[in-house]
Amino acid sequence: MSIPVVTTIELQSLPKLTSGKVRDLYEIDDKTLLFVTTDRISAYDVIMANGVPQKGAILTQLTAHWFKVLKERIPDLKTHFISLTPPSSVSDQDKALIRGRSMQVRRLKVFPIEAIVRGYITGSAWNEYQKTGTVHGIPQPAGLKQCDAFPKPLYTPSTKAELGDHDENISPEKAAEIVGEKYAARIEELALKVYTTAAEYAREHGIIIADTKFEFGLDEETDDIVLIDEVLTPDSSRFWPANEYEVGRDQDSFDKQFLRNWLTKEGLKAKDGVEMPQEIVEATSARYKEAFKLLTGKTLEEALAEL
Ligand code: ATP
Ligand code: MG
Numbered sequence: 001m002s003i004p005v006v007t008t009i010e011l012q013s014l015p016k017l018t019s020g021k022v023r024d025l026y027e028i029d030d031k032t033l034l035f036v037t038t039d040r041i042s043a044y045d046v047i048m049a050n051g052v053p054q055k056g057a058i059l060t061q062l063t064a065h066w067f068k069v070l071k072e073r074i075p076d077l078k079t080h081f082i083s084l085t086p087p088s089s090v091s092d093q094d095k096a097l098i099r100g101r102s103m104q105v106r107r108l109k110v111f112p113i114e115a116i117v118r119g120y121i122t123g124s125a126w127n128e129y130q131k132t133g134t135v136h137g138i139p140q141p142a143g144l145k146q147c148d149a150f151p152k153p154l155y156t157p158s159t160k161a162e163l164g165d166h167d168e169n170i171s172p173e174k175a176a177e178i179v180g181e182k183y184a185a186r187i188e189e190l191a192l193k194v195y196t197t198a199a200e201y202a203r204e205h206g207i208i209i210a211d212t213k214f215e216f217g218l219d220e221e222t223d224d225i226v227l228i229d230e231v232l233t234p235d236s237s238r239f240w241p242a243n244e245y246e247v248g249r250d251q252d253s254f255d256k257q258f259l260r261n262w263l264t265k266e267g268l269k270a271k272d273g274v275e276m277p278q279e280i281v282e283a284t285s286a287r288y289k290e291a292f293k294l295l296t297g298k299t300l301e302e303a304l305a306e307l
Pocket of ligand 1: 022024033042105106107108109110215229
Protein backbone atom coordinates (compact mmCIF):
# COMPACT_ATOMS: atom_id res chain seq x y z
CA MET A 1 0.00 0.00 0.00
CA SER A 2 1.44 3.36 -0.90
CA ILE A 3 1.48 6.08 1.73
CA PRO A 4 -0.88 8.98 0.98
CA VAL A 5 0.70 12.37 0.37
CA VAL A 6 -1.14 14.99 2.40
CA THR A 7 -0.86 18.49 1.01
CA THR A 8 -4.15 19.87 2.31
CA ILE A 9 -5.83 19.13 5.60
CA GLU A 10 -9.13 20.54 6.84
CA LEU A 11 -9.71 19.61 10.47
CA GLN A 12 -13.34 19.67 11.55
CA SER A 13 -12.82 19.86 15.30
CA LEU A 14 -10.61 22.97 15.63
CA PRO A 15 -10.72 26.44 14.02
CA LYS A 16 -7.88 27.11 11.56
CA LEU A 17 -5.99 30.33 12.18
CA THR A 18 -3.58 30.47 9.24
CA SER A 19 -1.75 28.44 6.67
CA GLY A 20 1.92 28.93 5.87
CA LYS A 21 3.74 27.38 2.97
CA VAL A 22 4.14 24.10 4.81
CA ARG A 23 2.10 24.30 8.03
CA ASP A 24 -1.45 24.95 9.15
CA LEU A 25 -2.05 26.52 12.55
CA TYR A 26 -5.19 25.66 14.51
CA GLU A 27 -6.46 27.27 17.68
CA ILE A 28 -6.78 25.06 20.75
CA ASP A 29 -7.34 27.99 23.16
CA ASP A 30 -5.99 31.52 23.53
CA LYS A 31 -2.68 30.24 24.83
CA THR A 32 -2.25 27.10 22.75
CA LEU A 33 -1.98 26.17 19.07
CA LEU A 34 -2.03 22.92 17.16
CA PHE A 35 0.90 23.13 14.77
CA VAL A 36 0.19 20.80 11.84
CA THR A 37 2.88 20.05 9.26
CA THR A 38 1.67 18.91 5.84
CA ASP A 39 3.66 17.13 3.13
CA ARG A 40 3.89 20.35 1.12
CA ILE A 41 7.37 21.42 0.02
CA SER A 42 8.51 24.87 -1.00
CA ALA A 43 11.66 25.98 -2.77
CA TYR A 44 12.67 29.50 -3.70
CA ASP A 45 9.60 30.63 -1.72
CA VAL A 46 7.01 28.84 -3.87
CA ILE A 47 5.05 25.70 -3.06
CA MET A 48 5.31 22.70 -5.38
CA ALA A 49 2.05 21.29 -6.77
CA ASN A 50 2.70 17.83 -5.30
CA GLY A 51 4.13 16.88 -1.92
CA VAL A 52 6.71 14.54 -0.40
CA PRO A 53 5.30 11.44 1.36
CA GLN A 54 5.66 11.55 5.17
CA LYS A 55 7.54 14.84 5.11
CA GLY A 56 5.13 16.36 7.65
CA ALA A 57 5.76 13.55 10.11
CA ILE A 58 9.53 13.66 9.57
CA LEU A 59 9.67 17.41 10.27
CA THR A 60 7.41 17.17 13.31
CA GLN A 61 9.20 14.21 14.91
CA LEU A 62 12.63 15.67 14.15
CA THR A 63 11.68 19.05 15.63
CA ALA A 64 10.41 17.33 18.80
CA HIS A 65 13.65 15.35 19.01
CA TRP A 66 15.69 18.55 18.76
CA PHE A 67 13.66 20.27 21.46
CA LYS A 68 14.49 17.34 23.76
CA VAL A 69 18.21 17.36 22.90
CA LEU A 70 18.44 21.14 23.20
CA LYS A 71 16.71 21.19 26.60
CA GLU A 72 19.22 18.60 27.86
CA ARG A 73 22.19 20.61 26.63
CA ILE A 74 20.86 24.14 27.31
CA PRO A 75 18.74 23.70 30.46
CA ASP A 76 17.51 27.30 30.62
CA LEU A 77 16.32 27.32 26.99
CA LYS A 78 12.61 28.10 26.56
CA THR A 79 10.76 26.44 23.66
CA HIS A 80 7.16 26.53 22.47
CA PHE A 81 6.83 22.73 22.61
CA ILE A 82 4.02 21.26 24.72
CA SER A 83 3.17 17.81 23.41
CA LEU A 84 3.14 15.50 20.40
CA THR A 85 -0.32 14.31 21.45
CA PRO A 86 -3.27 16.35 20.17
CA PRO A 87 -5.71 17.64 22.82
CA SER A 88 -8.84 15.66 23.66
CA SER A 89 -10.94 18.27 21.83
CA VAL A 90 -9.67 16.82 18.52
CA SER A 91 -12.02 14.16 17.12
CA ASP A 92 -10.79 10.65 16.33
CA GLN A 93 -11.38 11.29 12.67
CA ASP A 94 -9.19 14.41 12.75
CA LYS A 95 -6.57 12.60 14.85
CA ALA A 96 -6.19 10.05 12.07
CA LEU A 97 -5.55 12.84 9.54
CA ILE A 98 -2.75 14.40 11.58
CA ARG A 99 -1.12 11.31 13.04
CA GLY A 100 2.58 11.99 13.66
CA ARG A 101 2.46 15.42 12.08
CA SER A 102 1.00 17.61 14.81
CA MET A 103 2.38 19.30 17.88
CA GLN A 104 0.71 21.33 20.62
CA VAL A 105 2.68 24.54 21.06
CA ARG A 106 2.46 27.72 23.12
CA ARG A 107 0.89 30.54 21.17
CA LEU A 108 3.33 33.45 21.21
CA LYS A 109 3.98 36.80 19.64
CA VAL A 110 6.38 36.02 16.78
CA PHE A 111 9.40 38.29 16.25
CA PRO A 112 9.20 39.25 12.55
CA ILE A 113 12.75 38.26 11.65
CA GLU A 114 14.38 35.02 10.59
CA ALA A 115 17.37 34.32 12.79
CA ILE A 116 19.74 32.69 10.32
CA VAL A 117 23.06 31.26 11.49
CA ARG A 118 25.75 30.14 9.08
CA GLY A 119 28.63 27.87 10.08
CA TYR A 120 29.86 27.25 6.53
CA ILE A 121 30.03 29.38 3.42
CA THR A 122 27.64 28.20 0.69
CA GLY A 123 24.59 29.28 -1.32
CA SER A 124 23.88 33.01 -1.44
CA ALA A 125 26.65 33.70 1.12
CA TRP A 126 29.24 32.05 -1.15
CA ASN A 127 27.93 34.00 -4.17
CA GLU A 128 28.22 37.29 -2.31
CA TYR A 129 31.68 36.49 -0.92
CA GLN A 130 33.07 35.70 -4.37
CA LYS A 131 31.99 39.13 -5.61
CA THR A 132 32.76 41.34 -2.64
CA GLY A 133 34.61 39.37 0.03
CA THR A 134 31.65 39.98 2.37
CA VAL A 135 28.70 37.96 3.67
CA HIS A 136 25.56 40.01 4.38
CA GLY A 137 27.90 42.99 4.05
CA ILE A 138 30.17 41.71 6.83
CA PRO A 139 33.83 41.49 5.68
CA GLN A 140 35.23 37.95 5.79
CA PRO A 141 38.83 36.69 5.81
CA ALA A 142 40.42 36.32 2.38
CA GLY A 143 40.96 32.88 0.86
CA LEU A 144 37.80 31.09 2.02
CA LYS A 145 36.94 28.21 -0.29
CA GLN A 146 33.46 27.03 -1.25
CA CYS A 147 31.83 25.28 1.74
CA ASP A 148 34.67 26.25 4.10
CA ALA A 149 33.80 26.74 7.77
CA PHE A 150 33.62 30.37 8.86
CA PRO A 151 36.17 31.22 11.57
CA LYS A 152 33.12 31.41 13.85
CA PRO A 153 29.39 31.00 13.12
CA LEU A 154 27.82 34.08 11.61
CA TYR A 155 24.43 35.58 12.51
CA THR A 156 22.81 36.83 9.28
CA PRO A 157 19.17 37.76 9.95
CA SER A 158 16.54 38.37 7.29
CA THR A 159 13.06 39.83 7.25
CA LYS A 160 10.16 37.40 7.55
CA ALA A 161 8.21 37.90 4.35
CA GLU A 162 4.45 37.45 4.02
CA LEU A 163 3.27 34.50 1.91
CA GLY A 164 4.21 35.17 -1.72
CA ASP A 165 6.99 37.61 -0.84
CA HIS A 166 10.72 36.99 -0.55
CA ASP A 167 12.75 37.30 2.62
CA GLU A 168 15.30 40.07 2.49
CA ASN A 169 18.76 39.95 4.05
CA ILE A 170 19.27 42.60 6.70
CA SER A 171 22.12 43.73 8.93
CA PRO A 172 22.01 42.95 12.67
CA GLU A 173 21.46 46.75 13.13
CA LYS A 174 18.36 46.66 10.94
CA ALA A 175 17.15 43.58 12.85
CA ALA A 176 17.49 45.63 16.05
CA GLU A 177 15.32 48.37 14.52
CA ILE A 178 12.63 45.79 13.70
CA VAL A 179 12.50 43.89 17.00
CA GLY A 180 13.90 46.56 19.31
CA GLU A 181 17.41 46.86 20.81
CA LYS A 182 16.29 45.12 23.94
CA TYR A 183 15.48 41.85 22.23
CA ALA A 184 17.85 41.91 19.25
CA ALA A 185 21.03 41.10 21.15
CA ARG A 186 19.32 38.32 23.10
CA ILE A 187 17.93 36.79 19.90
CA GLU A 188 21.37 36.87 18.27
CA GLU A 189 23.04 35.32 21.31
CA LEU A 190 20.40 32.60 21.61
CA ALA A 191 20.46 31.78 17.89
CA LEU A 192 24.25 31.36 17.98
CA LYS A 193 24.11 29.24 21.14
CA VAL A 194 21.39 26.94 19.78
CA TYR A 195 23.21 26.59 16.45
CA THR A 196 26.54 25.77 18.11
CA THR A 197 24.94 23.23 20.44
CA ALA A 198 22.99 21.58 17.62
CA ALA A 199 25.97 21.56 15.25
CA GLU A 200 28.01 19.73 17.87
CA TYR A 201 25.25 17.14 18.38
CA ALA A 202 24.78 16.70 14.62
CA ARG A 203 28.50 16.25 14.12
CA GLU A 204 28.45 13.41 16.67
CA HIS A 205 25.77 11.85 14.43
CA GLY A 206 27.52 12.23 11.07
CA ILE A 207 25.89 15.46 9.89
CA ILE A 208 27.28 18.93 9.33
CA ILE A 209 24.70 21.68 9.79
CA ALA A 210 26.01 24.19 7.28
CA ASP A 211 23.38 26.80 8.11
CA THR A 212 19.95 27.08 9.63
CA LYS A 213 17.05 29.40 10.33
CA PHE A 214 15.35 29.90 13.68
CA GLU A 215 12.27 31.83 14.68
CA PHE A 216 11.69 33.25 18.13
CA GLY A 217 8.61 34.38 20.00
CA LEU A 218 8.05 36.49 23.07
CA ASP A 219 6.40 35.27 26.24
CA GLU A 220 4.74 38.56 27.17
CA GLU A 221 4.10 37.47 30.76
CA THR A 222 7.72 36.67 31.64
CA ASP A 223 9.51 38.66 28.91
CA ASP A 224 11.32 35.45 27.93
CA ILE A 225 12.49 34.83 24.39
CA VAL A 226 11.19 31.45 23.27
CA LEU A 227 12.45 29.18 20.47
CA ILE A 228 9.42 28.47 18.24
CA ASP A 229 8.49 26.98 14.86
CA GLU A 230 10.23 23.96 13.37
CA VAL A 231 13.87 23.62 14.36
CA LEU A 232 16.92 22.16 12.65
CA THR A 233 15.07 20.24 9.96
CA PRO A 234 16.11 19.71 6.33
CA ASP A 235 13.53 22.40 5.42
CA SER A 236 15.07 25.05 7.64
CA SER A 237 18.72 23.99 7.36
CA ARG A 238 21.43 22.74 5.06
CA PHE A 239 22.57 19.31 6.22
CA TRP A 240 25.72 17.75 4.75
CA PRO A 241 26.99 14.19 5.22
CA ALA A 242 30.09 14.67 7.40
CA ASN A 243 31.98 11.70 5.95
CA GLU A 244 31.83 13.12 2.41
CA TYR A 245 32.64 16.71 3.34
CA GLU A 246 35.33 18.36 1.23
CA VAL A 247 35.99 22.05 0.77
CA GLY A 248 36.21 23.61 -2.67
CA ARG A 249 33.07 22.02 -4.09
CA ASP A 250 29.32 21.72 -3.60
CA GLN A 251 28.17 19.13 -1.03
CA ASP A 252 25.63 16.40 -1.75
CA SER A 253 23.22 17.56 0.93
CA PHE A 254 20.34 15.86 2.77
CA ASP A 255 17.95 18.74 2.25
CA LYS A 256 16.04 20.60 -0.46
CA GLN A 257 19.19 21.26 -2.48
CA PHE A 258 18.41 18.33 -4.77
CA LEU A 259 15.04 19.88 -5.59
CA ARG A 260 16.55 23.36 -5.97
CA ASN A 261 19.19 22.04 -8.39
CA TRP A 262 16.52 20.32 -10.48
CA LEU A 263 14.35 23.48 -10.59
CA THR A 264 17.35 25.56 -11.68
CA LYS A 265 18.37 23.06 -14.35
CA GLU A 266 14.83 22.93 -15.77
CA GLY A 267 14.41 26.71 -15.71
CA LEU A 268 11.53 26.34 -13.22
CA LYS A 269 13.07 28.30 -10.37
CA ALA A 270 10.42 30.31 -8.47
CA LYS A 271 7.64 29.34 -10.94
CA ASP A 272 4.23 28.61 -9.45
CA GLY A 273 2.53 25.21 -9.45
CA VAL A 274 5.49 23.08 -10.51
CA GLU A 275 4.81 19.34 -10.45
CA MET A 276 7.89 17.44 -9.31
CA PRO A 277 8.62 14.21 -11.20
CA GLN A 278 8.47 11.02 -9.13
CA GLU A 279 12.26 10.61 -9.08
CA ILE A 280 12.71 14.03 -7.47
CA VAL A 281 9.99 13.28 -4.91
CA GLU A 282 11.60 9.96 -4.05
CA ALA A 283 15.13 11.32 -3.88
CA THR A 284 13.96 14.14 -1.60
CA SER A 285 11.99 11.76 0.62
CA ALA A 286 14.97 9.38 0.89
CA ARG A 287 17.28 12.25 1.89
CA TYR A 288 14.88 13.55 4.54
CA LYS A 289 14.51 10.05 5.99
CA GLU A 290 18.23 9.46 6.04
CA ALA A 291 18.86 12.70 7.91
CA PHE A 292 16.11 11.73 10.36
CA LYS A 293 17.68 8.33 11.03
CA LEU A 294 21.16 9.75 11.53
CA LEU A 295 20.03 12.49 13.89
CA THR A 296 17.51 10.52 15.97
CA GLY A 297 19.00 7.02 15.74
CA LYS A 298 15.54 5.75 14.72
CA THR A 299 13.61 5.21 11.53
CA LEU A 300 10.50 7.34 11.14
CA GLU A 301 8.38 4.18 11.53
CA GLU A 302 10.07 3.44 14.86
CA ALA A 303 9.46 6.99 16.06
CA LEU A 304 5.80 6.85 15.01
CA ALA A 305 5.31 3.50 16.76
CA GLU A 306 6.29 5.17 20.05
CA LEU A 307 3.53 7.77 19.84
P1 ATP B 1 8.39 28.56 5.20
O1 ATP B 1 8.82 27.87 6.46
O2 ATP B 1 8.41 27.68 4.00
O3 ATP B 1 9.09 29.89 5.03
P2 ATP B 1 6.18 29.85 6.32
O4 ATP B 1 7.22 30.50 7.13
O5 ATP B 1 5.26 30.61 5.46
O6 ATP B 1 6.84 28.84 5.39
P3 ATP B 1 5.07 27.66 7.83
O7 ATP B 1 6.36 27.09 8.28
O8 ATP B 1 4.29 26.93 6.82
O9 ATP B 1 5.29 29.17 7.40
O10 ATP B 1 4.08 27.92 9.07
C1 ATP B 1 4.52 28.21 10.34
C2 ATP B 1 4.06 29.58 10.81
O11 ATP B 1 3.78 29.52 12.19
C3 ATP B 1 5.14 30.64 10.63
O12 ATP B 1 4.54 31.82 10.18
C4 ATP B 1 5.67 30.84 12.06
O13 ATP B 1 6.16 32.13 12.28
C5 ATP B 1 4.43 30.58 12.89
N1 ATP B 1 4.70 30.08 14.26
C6 ATP B 1 5.61 29.16 14.63
N2 ATP B 1 5.57 28.91 15.96
C7 ATP B 1 4.60 29.72 16.46
C8 ATP B 1 4.10 29.96 17.79
N3 ATP B 1 4.56 29.28 18.85
N4 ATP B 1 3.13 30.89 17.94
C9 ATP B 1 2.65 31.56 16.86
N5 ATP B 1 3.07 31.38 15.59
C10 ATP B 1 4.04 30.47 15.38
MG1 MG C 1 8.28 28.17 8.24
